[in-house]
Amino acid sequence: MEKLSFQDYYAEWAGQCYGCGKYNEHGLHIKSYWDGDESVCRFCPKPYHTAMKGFVYGGLIASLIDCHSTGTAAAAAYRAQGRDMGSEPKLRYVTASLTVDYLKPTPIDAELEIRSRAEEIKGRKVIVVSELFAKGELCAKGRVVAVEAPKNMIPK
Amino acid sequence: MEKLSFQDYYAEWAGQCYGCGKYNEHGLHIKSYWDGDESVCRFCPKPYHTAMKGFVYGGLIASLIDCHSTGTAAAAAYRAQGRDMGSEPKLRYVTASLTVDYLKPTPIDAELEIRSRAEEIKGRKVIVVSELFAKGELCAKGRVVAVEAPKNMIPK
Numbered sequence: 012m013e014k015l016s017f018q019d020y021y022a023e024w025a026g027q028c029y030g031c032g033k034y035n036e037h038g039l040h041i042k043s044y045w046d047g048d049e050s051v052c053r054f055c056p057k058p059y060h061t062a063m064k065g066f067v068y069g070g071l072i073a074s075l076i077d078c079h080s081t082g083t084a085a086a087a088a089y090r091a092q093g094r095d096m097g098s099e100p101k102l103r104y105v106t107a108s109l110t111v112d113y114l115k116p117t118p119i120d121a122e123l124e125i126r127s128r129a130e131e132i133k134g135r136k137v138i139v140v141s142e143l144f145a146k147g148e149l150c151a152k153g154r155v156v157a158v159e160a161p162k163n164m165i166p167k
Numbered sequence: 168m169e170k171l172s173f174q175d176y177y178a179e180w181a182g183q184c185y186g187c188g189k190y191n192e193h194g195l196h197i198k199s200y201w202d203g204d205e206s207v208c209r210f211c212p213k214p215y216h217t218a219m220k221g222f223v224y225g226g227l228i229a230s231l232i233d234c235h236s237t238g239t240a241a242a243a244a245y246r247a248q249g250r251d252m253g254s255e256p257k258l259r260y261v262t263a264s265l266t267v268d269y270l271k272p273t274p275i276d277a278e279l280e281i282r283s284r285a286e287e288i289k290g291r292k293v294i295v296v297s298e299l300f301a302k303g304e305l306c307a308k309g310r311v312v313a314v315e316a317p318k319n320m321i322p323k
Contacts, residue, residue, distance in 0.1 A: 029224040037215035059193035062183075062261065062320070063320045065320075068185040070226065070227075070229060070230030071185065074224075074225075077225050077226050105225070106267075109267045109269075110264070110265065111229075111265045112263070113262055116261075116320050160219065164219045164221075164222055166219070166220050
């Protein structure tokens with residue numbers, strides 16, 4: 012049986028995201044998993060996800076770090092509460108603040124790997140820090156302040 | 168005659184970006200213009216650019232701020248050098264660091280407007296600060312440290 016990703020546990024209302032929602036047929040379908048205390052996301056850019064020829068467009072890198080981090084925030088919060096992923100009440104985090112430092116041009120002909128950890132879990136907030144690698148090289152770093160989705164984002 | 172956007176002045180090698188390249192047929196075709204000392208970008212999200220139902224996905228907001236800011240960086244550098252847009256040598260900036268603060272959920276059924284200014288121009292670096300509005304409300308703020316494209320990103 013295939014292992015479920017963090018995003019597979021999202022409720023339907025929470026799975027509409029262009030970045031990571033499994034119910035968004037146009038989307039990127041970003042998927043995140045635990046690997047010990049780190050979370051990991053792997054993604055192969057399409058040839059048209061270009062910045063300049065041969066390199067990945069920064070908006071895609073920001074999107075990957077964003078969605079992978081909110082997924083990691085939810086997964087880390089379930090763990091911190093001693094609950095199974097997807098148990099009720101279901102958790103869904105959104106981004107309050109995103110920072111990406113682009114350290115070097117990211118080659119497009121590679122599987123990208125993002126490794127992240129929850130640096131802080133406090134109340135409704137989780138801070139997630141990430142490193143993005145391509146061909147074994149660190150190409151970008153991310154920091155996301157994630158918060159539980161506010162009530163006005165949740166469909167009634 | 169239609170007014171040219173900042174991105175229309177990019178050389179072909181610089182116009183391949185998924186976010187703002189006019190030569191990328193799959194891309195978002197983000198366009199930026201001067202409005203006095205501010206630059207402005209307007210963009211209508213597609214219905215599938217969702218975060219949760221009714222709201223814009225944060226990765227799109229990051230992408231808009233990213234590409235609009237690198238465009239603004241180039242335009243501001245031409246101005247600072249007293250040169251016409253697109254004059255030789257052509258300028259192209261890329262993002263060294265991107266920060267987006269998501270202040271409130273951004274409605275998807277609206278034209279988004281990003282207004283930006285170059286806060287600092289120094290050597291090969293331009294810092295661009297942005298505000299993103301939807302339906303007249305400030306929904307996000309951005310800060311981009313843009314640098315001239317490094318030689319290893321420019322096709323020979």
